[in-house]
Amino acid sequence: MIQTLRLVTNTPEETQAVGHALGAHAQAGDIFLLTGPLGAGKTCLTQGIARGLGVEGYVRSPTFVLMTRHHGRLTLHHVDLYRIDGAEAAWDLGLDEQLSGGGVCVVEWADKAEELFPGSSLWIDLAYCGSEERRTLSFSGGLRHHREALEELSADHLPDPGKDA
Ligand SMILES: Nc1ncnc2c1ncn2[C@@H]1O[C@H](COP(=O)(O)OP(=O)(O)OP(=O)(O)O)[C@@H](O)[C@H]1O
Numbered sequence: 773m774i775q776t777l778r779l780v781t782n783t784p785e786e787t788q789a790v791g792h793a794l795g796a797h798a799q800a801g802d803i804f805l806l807t808g809p810l811g812a813g814k815t816c817l818t819q820g821i822a823r824g825l826g827v828e829g830y831v832r833s834p835t836f837v838l839m840t841r842h843h844g845r846l847t848l849h850h851v852d853l854y855r856i857d858g859a860e861a862a863w864d865l866g867l868d869e870q871l872s873g874g875g876v877c878v879v880e881w882a883d884k885a886e887e888l889f890p891g892s893s894l895w896i897d898l899a900y901c902g903s904e905e906r907r908t909l910s911f912s913g914g915l916r917h918h919r920e921a922l923e924e925l926s927a928d929h930l931p932d933p934g935k936d937a
């Protein structure tokens with residue numbers, strides 16, 4: 773389990789690089805739960821996870837279709853609960869299939885259906901942070917291999933002490 777760990781990114785490419793590391797280390801059954809306001813970078817992070825999984829082509833936000841599936845080293849299920857109201861409605865989408873299907877599941881706006889997700893999921897909260905392109909990514913929960921993926925990155929992205937406390 774990850775004690776809350778925080779990284780700062782200064783560009784969309786850096787956020788994608790964080791996602792790439794998570795995707796490259798991802799194991800079957802992994803669930804990444806993304807939270808944070810509109811435009812914080814949830815889809816951007818997912819694009820990196822997809823690349824890290826070897827998914828080819830562009831991953832866009834499934835806000836209107838709610839779920840998309842991409843094929844890489846593992847199948848990536850990308851779910852967006854923005855338009856969903858509560859856990860029951862999320863469950864009615866067939867979310868159990870995405871969560872237990874043996875692929876990797878990324879859920880944007882996961883806080884809308886928090887109670888559906890297993891404790892082994894990695895929560896990632898994205899927040900605006902000062903300048904226009906700066907974001908804080910806060911990680912909690914998750915498994916050992918998630919922490920290993922993040923530790924490789926953290927030296928480059930540690931928050932500036934005193935600025936983001
Ligand atoms: N450090 C950063 N990390 C991620 N995105 C950034 C960063 N700096 C600027 N951006 C920009 O912020 C936007 C993030 O959009 P994105 O679609 O990923 O957000 P989102 O959290 O998925 O929003 P939504 O809630 O609408 O789905 C992009 O236009 C991206 O270029």
Ligand SMILES: [Mg+2]
Nearest residue numbers: 814815833880
């Ligand atoms: Mg999005």
